[in-house]
Amino acid sequence: MxxxxxxxxxxxxxxxxxxxxxxxxxxxxxxxxxxxxxxxxxxxxxxxxxxxxxxxxxxxxxxxxxxxxxxxxxxxxxxxxxxxxxxxxxxxxxxxxxxxxxxxxxxxxxxxxxxxxxxxxxxxxxxxxxxxxxxxxxxxxxxxxxxxxxxxxxxxxxxxxxxxxxxEWEQRAEPLRGKQVVSYHETYRYLFDWLGMEQIADLEPKPGVSPTTAHLQSLTKLDPASFDAIIYSSHQNKRAANWLHQQTDKPVIQLPLTVSKGQTLDELYDRVLDDLLNVLVEPVKD
Amino acid sequence: MKKKLVSLAISSILVSPAFANTLSNPQIGVVLDGYYQNGERNNSERSEGFGLGHTEISMSANIDDKFHGVLTTVLETHGDETELLLEEAFIQTLTMPYGFNIRGGRFLSDFGYMNNQHMHSDSFVERPVAYRTFLGSHYYDDGLRANLVLPTDMYIKLGVEALSGSKMSAVDDATAVGVYTTTLKIGDDFSESSSWQFGLSYLRNENGKVTSFEEHDHSTDGHDEHDHSHASAVTGTNLYGADFVWKWAPNGNYKYSNFTLSAEYMLLDDILDSKFKGEKDAPDTLAAYYVSGVYRFTPSWSAGMRYSDAESYDGHAHGDHVHLTSLSDSEIEAMVAWDSSHFGTVRAQYTRVENQDKATDNVFTLQYVMTFGAHGAHAF
The missing domain is CATH 3.40.50.1980 (Nitrogenase molybdenum iron protein domain)
Incomplete structure (x- = not known):
């Protein structure tokens, strides 16, 4: 030094x-x-x-x-x-x-x-x-x-x-490629872009505008085959995601918005991949 | 070393285009404010019926790396007339050392909690009657300000201002620099979920003391039908203020729900020349305060209550003596607001007004406040 x-x-x-x-x-x-x-x-x-x-x-x-x-x-x-x-x-x-x-x-x-x-x-x-x-x-x-x-x-x-x-992440995430999801506020735009996933609809009618009943109703008309899960973030209200889950029976994934206290950036990415793979592919062994 | 510099230069060229647009242009913002009300509150800028409130056009930009400039114009209509008022036109330093900054020009005084905030960010249709009586709704003036923020974990800010004071002058031969203020603000977080700020203010008004009254003229009441002068309804040599604000949101996440509690107390002292001291109802000191609570229960709905009280007086000459009358106004208000987005608000407000004679009045207001263009960051 x-x-x-x-x-x-x-x-x-x-x-x-x-x-x-x-x-x-x-x-x-x-x-x-x-x-x-x-x-x-x-x-x-x-x-x-x-x-x-x-x-x-x-x-x-x-x-x-x-x-x-x-x-x-x-x-x-x-x-x-x-x-x-x-x-x-x-x-x-x-x-x-x-x-x-x-x-x-x-x-x-x-x-x-x-x-x-x-x-x-x-x-x-x-x-x-x-x-x-x-x-x-x-x-x-x-x-x-x-x-x-x-x-x-x-x-x-x-x-x-x-x-x-x-x-390592890209190898692990290979099975996630092409997965389609409904998400909230395009918070994970860069994540999905990186992993080759696609967000086909948003719980918000427009960015920054909270989910409305009319908009959520319109999401129930989505082809059930067109998406695999509903994703929202730890700081967002879970009601809209849960409601759509009840209507469509699609699994809900809550991803962290960012690192938790003391977590490193790569630990956050590990955690996000675990959360996605757990639901969209198969449970990850610890 | 040279290689490093070159790569830095290239990376800065690569990143600049996305931001060039805002850097070269001033931020321009417009506030539209319209209302209907079935009555009028005392010392108010808003009259009965349909009307426009605080229509604002503002521009701001960094002048260079050392100065920031702001221009805010307000269009006010009174009957058929439209007035163009300059509410802010100031420059402020950006890079002074040791936590100092200096502002010069026309600006909103730092006195109290609410005074230096823009009206469009208020939670109620009008400033509380305490502000309307003692500060002419919101006090802006020409002058100079110096602020010092200390390098401490608890927020401590000291400020001094020297201002023309013409809006608060009670005499004809006023001194050129009439108002001096000094303020202290401290604040911190109680926890991740709640934060507070406490302030003490003192305003010295060299021309505040009333030395004469006009015949049968309400010289101390600057806000009759034809004179929307933004002057204070009452003045004195010394104005003392204390303010407190507390904000809370679950986990500190203000998007879905939050609560704001704010309160201010003001005391006006040395109001009349000593020759009036013996007169009946001559005020020694006058006090005013408000307490306000606003709860946001969804991202688009909020509701609040406010209570405000202000003492004042009226006086006029009658030959060789003066007639003085003690006045008081108190208002209890309830409001509900719907936000169409971060940029649009529609608000309904009910005010129950009570004066010194216990006469009551009910005022109901429906108002919109909407902004487009640049939308400046809000203060705490």
Missing amino acids: LSAPALALNIFVCEPEWKALLAAHAPKATIYSATTALQDPHYVQARPSLIAKMRQADMAMCSGAELEIGWLPMLQARSSNPAVQNNKQSMLYASEIVSMLDTHHHVDRSMGDIHAYGNPHVQFAANDMIRISRVVSKRLESIDPANAFSYLVNGVKFREHWRKKLI
Whole structure:
């Protein structure tokens, strides 16, 4: 090691997946996540405790693409912290690195809460994690040059491990290819894209608009052969999924939105694959 | 090393196009607010019948890497006339060190909890009678503000403002800089599910003390039919405020259900010149407060109750002496709101108004508040 830090880096992240990612690159840093796996990242209060955390941050990382538009700009402004303003090296958006899906040239709010920059739920953009890791390493190196070498080494280790896991996951997920599901809010757009699964309908009538009775009724008219399961996320209301389950007898899968406390990013991916394989293929042995 | 720089440059070129669009353009947003009501609340900007409320056009953008700029215009209609008001036109620093930021221009004062928030994010049709009486509904003015956020885990913010004070002036020969405020805000989380904020405010009004009354004219009542001046109904040299807000959502997930409790207390002091001290009903201090609770029970429905009370007075000259009358207004309100999305709200509100003579009035309002274009982030 070249030198120890005078003070550990203080990092603010909007979602727990970025805490997990950054912890792998900067294990000594103090990382605070603004949200948990049970909270919808669109609806967060720009509350005093978050402003106080933002004020102290040396670096911040968020998903971006307007996911946090209802609260992050308020935190940036109120924190009076130059390090977390847009276009600073120390303010990092994952969606600026990921190859975004569902970008729109024309956005009208009658289409629901969609984002011109594409679907912002990028925590399962598996292949892009390599690129994100590279940028994260570089940014950490420039913010904290004294520890640049350890960020470089940790980044290389993370990517090496991730590449191995990608091969393993893709082999395990082979039986999931072509599976069709009904899901909620296109939260798993990147996951399904990666695994070759297809979402044929959404429990929400339009992105960000809560399931309505009329819309759910229309889903019961779907050809039963056209989908294999109903998938929703840990922070979403389970009523709509359960209702459709009762009507159609299709299995319901609740997937985690993001890492749970202390979980690493690859453990999250392991868990998600287990959950999918358990129901869609056959129970996984522990 | 050189290779690293080149790859950084390339990656930044690759990522920029998606965001270029918003970076080069100001955020432009419009708020549409219309209503019908079968009566009128005291000191209110909204009259009986059909009307438009706070129609807002706002623009904001980062000016460069050091300054942010905001312009908010409000269109108000009174009868056949349409007024264009400039509510905000300020610049704010982005990159000052040590947690400082400075704002200059016209802006909403940081006094109290609700005053610096935009009206379209309110849960009720109008500001509570406490605000309408003491702050002219919402107090904005020309001046300068400096804020300091301390680097602590508990949120601590200190602020000072110097403002023209012309809206709160009670005298003819007012000083050029009439109002100074100082505020303290602290806040934190109780748990993952609930958060709080507490504030103390002090507003010094150099021109707040009333030194003379006009003959038979309601000089202290700035809001009769023809004068929607946004002036405070009552003024004094010192205004003290305390505010508290508590928000709760299961697991901190605000989408499906949440509850907000807020309360503010204001005390106005040094209201009349000492020559009026002996007069009957001469107010020494005046107090106002409100308590409000709003519960969101589904993503699209919420309901709330609010109670507000404000003391004031009326005075006019009668030859060589003055006539003073103590006034009070209290309002108990209930509202139900339906959100068509994050951008549209339709609200029904019932207000029971009671004044100093225990005379009551019932006001029912049906209102919509909808926004299009850019929609700024909301404060806590």
